[in-house]
Every structure is written in C-alpha cells, then in structure tokens.
Amino acid sequence: MLIDIDRLPKEGLRVSRDFEFLSLDLVEENAVFLEPAHADVTVRLAGDEVYVQGQVTARLSFVCSRCLTPFEFPVASRFDLVYLPEDVDALSEELSDEKIDQMFYSDRQLDLRAVILEQLNLTFPAKPLCSPDCEGICAVCGEIIRDAHCSCLVKESNPRWNKLKLPVRDKS
Ligand SMILES: [Zn+2]
Ligand SMILES: [Zn+2]
Numbered sequence: 001m002l003i004d005i006d007r008l009p010k011e012g013l014r015v016s017r018d019f020e021f022l023s024l025d026l027v028e029e030n031a032v033f034l035e036p037a038h039a040d041v042t043v044r045l046a047g048d049e050v051y052v053q054g055q056v057t058a059r060l061s062f063v064c065s066r067c068l069t070p071f072e073f074p075v076a077s078r079f080d081l082v083y084l085p086e087d088v089d090a091l092s093e094e095l096s097d098e099k100i101d102q103m104f105y106s107d108r109q110l111d112l113r114a115v116i117l118e119q120l121n122l123t124f125p126a127k128p129l130c131s132p133d134c135e136g137i138c139a140v141c142g143e144i145i146r147d148a149h150c151s152c153l154v155k156e157s158n159p160r161w162n163k164l165k166l167p168v169r170d171k172s
Helices: 088-093 112-122 159-171
Strands: 002-004 013-019 032-046 049-063 070-085 103-105 109-111
Touching: 013 112, 032 070, 032 112, 049 112, 070 112, 109 112
Parallel strands: 070 103
Antiparallel strands: 002 109, 013 032, 032 049, 049 070
16 A cells, blocks of 8 residues: 555545455464454654554464464554655665664655554564463473373373483483
8 A cells, every 4th residue: 555645634644444464474474364454544744754653453373383383363563653755875875773773765655555564573473472381392292281291291200211311311
C-alpha cells in the first residue's frame, strides 16, 4: 500500500485495515498466520518528516524452539515512527552509527505495507517458546518432557544407568 506523501491531508491519513502477508515474508520461518494482521495507523506529514503512529495486531502460530510444538502467538504492538526523505548524497557521505537506525522514504512515497511488516517482525522473539519454562524434548527417548517427566526419566534410578556412566568418569 503506497502512500503518496504530498497528498496526505493536513490532519493526517487514518488507515484501518487488514494486511495479508505470506509466512515467507516473516523473519520467523515457522510462523503461520491464524488470521491476517490488522493495522490502525495515522500517517502525518510535518515538514519533510513522515510520522507513522498506531498499532498492529495479529494472531500467529509459532513452533516452540525447544519442544517443537506449535503454539499461538498473539501480537499487539504499538509504534511511533519517523521517516525522513531519502537523501542519497547524505547517505553516501556519512553512514555514522547513529544514522543506521534512521528510516527513510523515497520518491515521495511511503510503503505502509512494508512499515507494518517490519513492525510485525520486530515483535518476534529470537527463540520462540511455548512457555518460558518449557523443558523441551528428552535427548534419550525423544518425548516432550512435562513436569520433569518423560518415559525414560522415570527409570533413571535403574542401576543400569549408573553403570553406563562409569567409563565416562574414568576418562576424565
Ligand atoms: Zn515448548
Ligand atoms: Zn526421556
């Protein structure tokens, strides 16, 4: 959705709509949309700066990075952004550290779809977890561990296991 910034009304343009994204567009490769992302934003021009304020909500399905179980991940993110006109000369002159975070628009247009997608991606955790204390999958039996139990942990007191550990201890 391209917004022509020279045609923005003085009081700003209010946009309230759904955005359909492909899972491929997301930084989280195992994410699936359970319903489309919805954005409520106001786009305003002040001088040469474009202000984008609002929120994005979505419902996604993630895969837990520990136990590999799909779980629902709701997104409700507010943002307050400023986009500057892209100045090619200034960009090549000095790409100082503080400028790296700066966001730009070009050709007097702002791609609102790209803005929403970026904000969505920013809400994703680096390692999605179905719950903060997810215990993951047992490396021995391959079962999901729940409350410190899987089928082999129950048998851990079996003396056979203690014998198996002995050679390892001898080596060290
Ligand atoms: Zn999990
Ligand atoms: Zn196990």
